[in-house]
Amino acid sequence: MKKQTNKQKMSKVAPYSKAHEKYIKRLRNDKIIVIVFQILILLAIIGLWELLASTKVIDPFFVSSPSRIFNMFIDLVKSGAIWRHIGITLLETIVGFAISTIGGTLIAIILWWNEKLRRILEPYIVVLNSLPKIALGPIIILWVGSGMSAIIVMCVLICIVLTTITMLNAFNSCDTDKIQLMKSMHANKFQILTKLILPNAMEEFISVLKINVGMSWVGTIMGEYLSSSAGLGYLIVYGSQIFKIDLVMTSTVLLCLLAALMYLTVCLIEKWHNR
Amino acid sequence: MGTMLEFKDVNFFYQTKKAEIHALKDLNFEVDEEEFASIVGPSGCGKTTILSLIAGLLEKSSGKILLCEKEIEKNDSRIGYMFQRDHLFEWRNIWQNVTLGIELSKPKNADEKKEFAKELLKKYDLYEFISTKPRSLSGGMRQRVALIRTLVMEPALLLLDEPFSALDFQTRLKVCDDVHEIIKSEKKTAILVTHDISEALSMSDKVIVLSSRPASVKHVEKLKLNGETPLKRREDTNFGALFDLIWKKLTNEETNK
Numbered sequence: 001m002k003k004q005t006n007k008q009k010m011s012k013v014a015p016y017s018k019a020h021e022k023y024i025k026r027l028r029n030d031k032i033i034v035i036v037f038q039i040l041i042l043l044a045i046i047g048l049w050e051l052l053a054s055t056k057v058i059d060p061f062f063v064s065s066p067s068r069i070f071n072m073f074i075d076l077v078k079s080g081a082i083w084r085h086i087g088i089t090l091l092e093t094i095v096g097f098a099i100s101t102i103g104g105t106l107i108a109i110i111l112w113w114n115e116k117l118r119r120i121l122e123p124y125i126v127v128l129n130s131l132p133k134i135a136l137g138p139i140i141i142l143w144v145g146s147g148m149s150a151i152i153v154m155c156v157l158i159c160i161v162l163t164t165i166t167m168l169n170a171f172n173s174c175d176t177d178k179i180q181l182m183k184s185m186h187a188n189k190f191q192i193l194t195k196l197i198l199p200n201a202m203e204e205f206i207s208v209l210k211i212n213v214g215m216s217w218v219g220t221i222m223g224e225y226l227s228s229s230a231g232l233g234y235l236i237v238y239g240s241q242i243f244k245i246d247l248v249m250t251s252t253v254l255l256c257l258l259a260a261l262m263y264l265t266v267c268l269i270e271k272w273h274n275r
Numbered sequence: 276m277g278t279m280l281e282f283k284d285v286n287f288f289y290q291t292k293k294a295e296i297h298a299l300k301d302l303n304f305e306v307d308e309e310e311f312a313s314i315v316g317p318s319g320c321g322k323t324t325i326l327s328l329i330a331g332l333l334e335k336s337s338g339k340i341l342l343c344e345k346e347i348e349k350n351d352s353r354i355g356y357m358f359q360r361d362h363l364f365e366w367r368n369i370w371q372n373v374t375l376g377i378e379l380s381k382p383k384n385a386d387e388k389k390e391f392a393k394e395l396l397k398k399y400d401l402y403e404f405i406s407t408k409p410r411s412l413s414g415g416m417r418q419r420v421a422l423i424r425t426l427v428m429e430p431a432l433l434l435l436d437e438p439f440s441a442l443d444f445q446t447r448l449k450v451c452d453d454v455h456e457i458i459k460s461e462k463k464t465a466i467l468v469t470h471d472i473s474e475a476l477s478m479s480d481k482v483i484v485l486s487s488r489p490a491s492v493k494h495v496e497k498l499k500l501n502g503e504t505p506l507k508r509r510e511d512t513n514f515g516a517l518f519d520l521i522w523k524k525l526t527n528e529e530t531n532k
Contacts, residue, residue: 177358184330184356185376185428195379199366 064249072246073254085251089220089231090258092148096155097216097262101209103156104163111164112171112197113189129161133219137226151223151231158219159212166211170204171197202273209266217259232258278344279432279464280306280329285338287324298324300489302338306432306466306481311458313467313475315521316485316493322468325490326434329466330356342432352380355430359437361421363409369396369420370405376428392427399423399457414442415450422454426461433458433465439474451478451505472521476514477505484524494524 046066052058053065060068076082111118136157140150174197182192224233232251239247287299298321306312314322327333328340331349340347342354363372371378373392377385396402399419409417418438425433438454439447455478458465469475475482476498484494498517502508 175362177360178362178364180327180332181356181358181362182379183332184354185379186350186352187379191379195375196364199364202366 068246072250093220100156100159104160107164108167133157146227154223155219159215170201279308281341283339297489312481313479317487321490353431355425356434361417395423415446435467477508
């Protein structure tokens with residue numbers, strides 16, 4: 001009896017009947033199966049990659065191998081250089097992400113506030129959004145110089161227009177009856193913005209955060225390809241120029257891990273918001 | 276009882292890109308203090324427009340709208356508006372939703388109003404849900420919360436714009452009873468806009484029938500149905516005859532077109 005109680009405590013939902021207990025167990029098993037298969041796929045890819053590379057079925061000079069990537073990572077850690085490169089890329093990405101998310105939302109607020117201004121600027125925003133930002137690379141370097149500032153500007157350019165458009169759409173899609181309700185309670189425009197429009201657009205804001213996580217990494221790495229002397233993007237370009245594919249692969253894997261970490265942080269924010 | 280609201284030769288024109296639409300034509304009617312009046316009419320005739328004019332969300336083109344014998348002002352705090360859907364804000368809990376009006380207008384007697392809100396929530400069995408988010412409440416409970424949110428500001432005149440239309444029939448009958456009881460016990464004057472004749476007859480002291488656009492008053496029926504609640508009033512022997520009368524007033528127009 002005591003055992004059963006402990007079991008019930010472990011489960012988040014106390015079962016009401018045998019059938020319910022069976023149902024909860026099935027849900028839990030399904031979840032475990034999904035996670036196990038996700039890990040198995042990853043291990044299979046790594047194992048197969050290592051096997052093919054070690055038996056020379058594929059040439060490790062061009063495709064590297066998990067063990068070579070691991071060794072390269074250990075070497076970079078021992079030399080201490082990797083932390084500088086990770087730190088620089090992370091800083092550029094976070095600064096670009098923050099500027100474009102906050103800046104894009106502020107521009108969307110200004111455009112929501114002033115309908116006429118929105119109509120005037122609409123064609124410019126559309127053109128800016130459809131423009132391939134990489135084309136602006138040389139101009140950015142000319143204007144702000146090479147290095148970190150150019151990389152952050154590139155990152156901001158890639159994310160900010162999309163943020164503005166998405167947030168403005170979210171603001172404008174607010175139910176007009178809700179706005180009327182606020183007006184019937186004598187709310188002024190600032191109150192409508194802060195008490196209705198902004199909280200109502202929180203779901204879209206979290207979507208923007210998720211999109212910007214990916215886009216800001218794209219912007220930073222693109223910027224580092226164009227002009228940089230440090231960072232993971234720089235290591236990728238440098239590695240490919242000297243045919244050191246292990247360095248390219250190690251930097252790429254680190255990028256994947258960092259991007260996933262940032263995405264998980266946004267997911268935690270989302271979970272906190274939905275609690 | 277004195278007159279609470281009076282429409283005197285009110286006209287209203289909508290401006291659109293293609294045309295100017297005459298929505299209300301020489302509209303005249305009055306609603307007494309503590310009276311529950313319903314407005315029925317063909318779809319699109321301008322029933323909601325009338326409520327928007329009273330609430331100051333739209334501006335009349337000509338005529339006079341008097342509240343307690345004085346021309347109605349924009350942002351008049353004596354008017355409370357309840358919409359078709361409850362429009363509870365999902366990110367706020369029930370207490371935060373109910374006190375939204377106090378938060379917006381910051382009245383001097385805010386503490387008193389908050390006490391009043393607590394009283395209303397307790398009286399209508401919602402106090403235990405004050406920390407709950409609206410998504411956990413049933414349709415009927417949500418509608419009661421929306422009504423309390425309006426009543427907290429202690430309006431003299433309540434405007435109800437088809438507030439039961441989003442509910443299923445069974446819940447609707449129950450919520451009609453609840454809302455009617457709340458309005459009568461709080462001694463409020465109310466105007467209900469509805470396309471449901473039964474609902475209008477069961478809840479009101481007076482039914483105002485409008486013509487199609489441009490809307491004008493076609494018929495006013497003062498009701499004396501027996502029964503304390505809307506559900507009981509539906510059992511009155513005159514209910515069917517009154518339904519037929521209002522129906523004919525509405526459909527005559529349809530056939531005259």
